[in-house]
Amino acid sequence: MVNIFRLDIVKIVFLVCVLIGGVHTVKAQDILKSKDLTTLKVDALSDDDIAKIKQQLAQSGLTETQAEELAIQKGLPPIEAQKLKARLSAVTNSVSSGKTIAPNSAKNISRTVDTSALRYGGGEPFKSNVFGSELFTNNRLIFEPDLRIATPKNYAIGPDDELVIDVFGYQEANYRLQVSAEGTINIPLIGVISVNGLTVEQASKRIKDKMQQNGYANIATGKTQVQISIGKIRTINVTVIGEARKPGTYSISSLSTVFNALYLAAGPTDKGSFREIEVVRNSKVLVKLDAYDFLLKGDQSKNVRLMDQDVIRIPVAKVQVSLSGEVKREGVFEVLPSNNLQQLIDFAGGFTSEAYTASIQIKQVTDKERRVKDLPKAEFASYIPEKGDSIFIGKILDRYTNSVNIKGAIYRPGTYELSSGLTVTKLIAKADGLKDEAFRNRGLIIRTSELDLTKKVIPFSVQNIINKADVDIALQKDDEVIIGAADAYKQNYTLTLQGEVKKPGTFNYVEGITLKDLLFLAEGFTDASAVDKIEIARRYAGDSATNANNIAIIVDAATEKDLATIGADVPLNPWDIVVVRKKPNYQEQITVKIVGEVKYPGSYTLTTKSERVSSVIARSGGLTSFAFTEAASLTRINKVENRSLNEEKLKKLQRAVDDSSGTLATEISKPTIKVGLDLKEILNHPGGIDDVVLQDGDILNIPIQQREVKVNGEVMVPSDVVFKQGEGLNYYIDKAGGFTDNARERKVYVVYPNGSAARIKKFLFFKSNPKVTAGSEILVPQIPERKKAGLTTTEIIALTSGIASLAGVVIAILKL
Structure with a gap:
């Protein structure tokens, strides 16, 4: 009993695989579909059985937990479900996709095929231009038997089928009996009945007769009714040989047809026949299937139901022809001796709307070489395509047989029919007439010669032809009439x-x-x-x-x-x-601003072009007691002409001051500049040389008093030091911890509150430090990096190694 269920679970997994073949995503309810697992014993399953189940679940996207839940829903006891989950988790090496799986039963010599190899959601499908190949490589086209339909009347019962016998009426009973390997069933208290090879109808009669003779006499009177149906469908073994993409033996449902098996085998190869597929039963050809009947007509009359041990043979296609160009379906087609060229074109869906059908070019293959054949339309129905033919359908010529064209200053330019007697005036009328801006003195006709396709120009007066003062001009095929626009011929002043x-x-x-x-x-x-x-x-x-x-x-x-x-x-x-x-004396108002420590800060309009800083300070009420006169400055808009220095001059200036950081260029290009003011001198001597004449947009800044000195740059602790009257530069540098090892001591400079600067001066052996004032900033620059002269360490090592090797060679020579 355990062996039966062990085989049954393998069949269950295989049936699920067949059902989901060709599907991209698999739903959970497809697993163990319509199966009863109440009597399944997991301990009786071999490791190979577990590996197969593991593989199918992985392909279906299910986890062990999901599989456990589904199995319990199908009647598997919880203890057995836990065992199954544990054994599935222990499996580490899954069976390779598409690999032959040998069942345990010695009786079953077929192979269960992993149909994930034919489901193209996870990989690239076979790509082929052979007509019909898409029938077996399309991942949206699924050939699978419908297991929910009523059992067909002509279905032949065989081993492993399950018969359901329902007795109702005067007597009641229910039997679910599996057909044995010998083709019999054993009805309790009734006996053994042979049903092998019988249809359901024949088996029903035999079973009823047997039951009537053994305790169910009321069947004859109709008081007791018996209904017999197929519960579980058996699997059969079918072999696909020949030019199949995946030849082999397949275990499939006994309801499967030829197309079901061909789909599992991925159909014929590119050189296999689609039109002479043979079904061999008992060593005789039962039927020849032409897949084109299904592809072109939907005819499945030859798609017979398969039986156990049937063989499907796919021979090599005898004649294959390539058809390309202006047909609706390009590809390689298989033709039979009875097919002509017109039928081949019909296989391809016919010509496109732009196909050149007057003749067709065929490239043929002879015993020695190739040749070209031009076949006129009248011979399409009589020409029989031959092996190796390559047929090309060209496009119609991109020209019109009866057209003229008009363009320019007319209402409806375009191409028109060259009707009998068409002239220039009639063509203009067809185009809804001239526009008002049409140039009427001259028009052109561009005419193409039919002999050598050369062009010539025929001028005419548009006005004279319209007024019939000149003879109207008759048009010819492909003439192009050009009417100009008057504005195009005028100079636009x-x-x-x-x-x-x-x-x-x-x-x-x-x-x-x-x-x-x-x-x-x-x-x-x-x-x-x-x-x-x-x-x-x-x-x-x-x-x-x-x-x-x-x-x-x-x-x-x-x-x-x-x-x-x-x-x-x-x-x-x-x-x-x-x-x-x-106007020579016209002048718009000029406004400046004063901010900081004055009594009335704000904007002031200059009274004269020469008004100076002292005047504006006086107008603002003078300085407050907190004004830091030493830090007074003027912010002025840097005019564009001052910023647009020649690039070469800027580079020279950078080289002169050793500025490789680009700081100088940044400073020069700033939108504003700061002008330092000597405010004490300005207020003591108004109008003097230090009293700056103001410009539009100037901002006069007089900050509040400061008592700190900033020390920045290459010092140990950059900081603010309280100003001490009488102390020099070294005092403040010492307060900041002194110089660092990287300090450029000779280039220290002081920036004063008003923006001016001073640096250390040296003459012979005498050094003069700049004065330090309250609010100033001491800047200690860094020693610039310079490239070291001589060889690098790597070069020295390489050179030394070379000299050592050379010395070794010399010593060896001297010892000779």
Whole structure:
């Protein structure tokens, strides 16, 4: 009994594999589908059985826990489920995909096939251009027997089938009996009945007769009813041989057909036949299946149900023909001796809409060489394709047999039919006529010669043809009529207006335009305009050789500011450049700002162009008692022209001051600059050389008093040191811990609160340190890194090794 269930679980797993073959994702409920596991004993399963189950669960994406839950739902006792989970977890080496699995039963010599090799969700499907191959490589097309249908009447019962016998009415009983290897069933108290090879209907009659004779006499009167059906379907062994992608013996459901087995074997190879597939039963050809009947017509009349030990033989295709080009389905097709070229084209779905069907080019293969055959359309139905034929369907010619074209200044440009008697005027009428901007003095016809395809131009007067003053021109095939636009043949003149107007720019020249008209288009003058000083630069015509040096004529003009239509006006010519000058004494207000320690900080408008720092300080109420006069500075906008230094000059300056960090370039390009002020000198001597003349946007900064000195750079502890009157530079450096080993002591400099700086000076043996004031900053620079002269360590080692080797050679020579 245990052996039966052990075989049964293998069959269960295999059936699940067949059911999920070709599916990308597997749902959990497909595992152990419609199976009763109540009597399964896990201890009776061999390691090979467990390995097979492990492999199938892995392919289905199920964990051991999920498998345990599903098995319990199907009736497996919890203790057995835990055993099964433990044994599945212990399996480390799963069976390789597609590898032959030998069942334990000596009676069953078939192989159970891992159909994951045919499910292309996890790998690349077979790629082939042979027509029909997609039937077996399409991962969305699944051939599997329907196990839920009623058992067919002609189904032949065999070993391992399960018969369900329901007795009801006057007497009641239920039997689930498995057909033995000898083809019999044993009904309790009734006896052994042979059902092998019988249909369900025949077996039902035999079973009823036997039961009627042994205790169920009421079957004859109808008081007792007996219903017989198939409970579990057996598996059969089918062998696929020949040109199959995966030939071999397969265990499949007894309801399977030829296509089910072919799908498991992945169908024919590229050189295998799709049209003469043989089903061999009892050493005789039962049927020849033509897959094209199914592919092209949906006909499955030859897709017979398989029986145990059937053989499916896929022979080599005798004639295969390549069909490409303008057909709806390109590929390699198999043709039989009865198929002609027209039928082959029908196999490919027919021609595309752009196929050239007047003739077809066929590249043939002879015994010695290749040759080309041009087959006219009349011979399509009589030509029988031969082995190695390569048939190409070309495209129709990209040209029209009866067309003319018109383009340009007409309402509907495009291609039109060359009807009988079509002329230029009739074609213009077909195109809904000329546009208003059409150029009527001239049109062109581009005509192509049919003899040598050369082109020639035929000019005509559009106006004269429309008015019938000239003879209308008859059009020919492929003529192209061109109607120009008048604007394209005119010079677009412009005027340029610059200076003190609201909207300066370039304007289109219009016949008769004057100076006031142009100023009107620019929305008039600005407040700064000098209306009596307008300059017109007029292009010099240069028609003669005289005055060859002249390039423009200057015209001085003046006008009224209100642009009234009365009064003097100046006519303008094409290309005139009009410049409205600015009033000589016109000046917009200049504003500066003062911040910090003054009584009334804020913005101040300068009264004169030469107003100075002392004047603005006086207007702000003077300094407060907290003003730090030594730190006063002026922030000024760095003008663009000051920032746009020549790149080469900047590089020279960087080399001169040894600036490799780019700091100098950054400082020069800053949008503002800081100007240090000697505020005491300015206030003591207003208007003097230190009293700076202010500019627009200047910011005068007078900070609050500071009593610290900053020490930064290459010192031990950069810090702020309280200012001490009378102490020198070394005092503050000592307070910061002194110099580091990397300090450049001779280049120490002091930056004062107002932005000016001073550094250590040296003359002969005398050294002069800069003065340190409150609020200043001492900066100790770093010794710049310099490349070491001489060889690197690696080079020295290499050179030494070379010398040592050379010395060894010399010593060896001397010893000779």
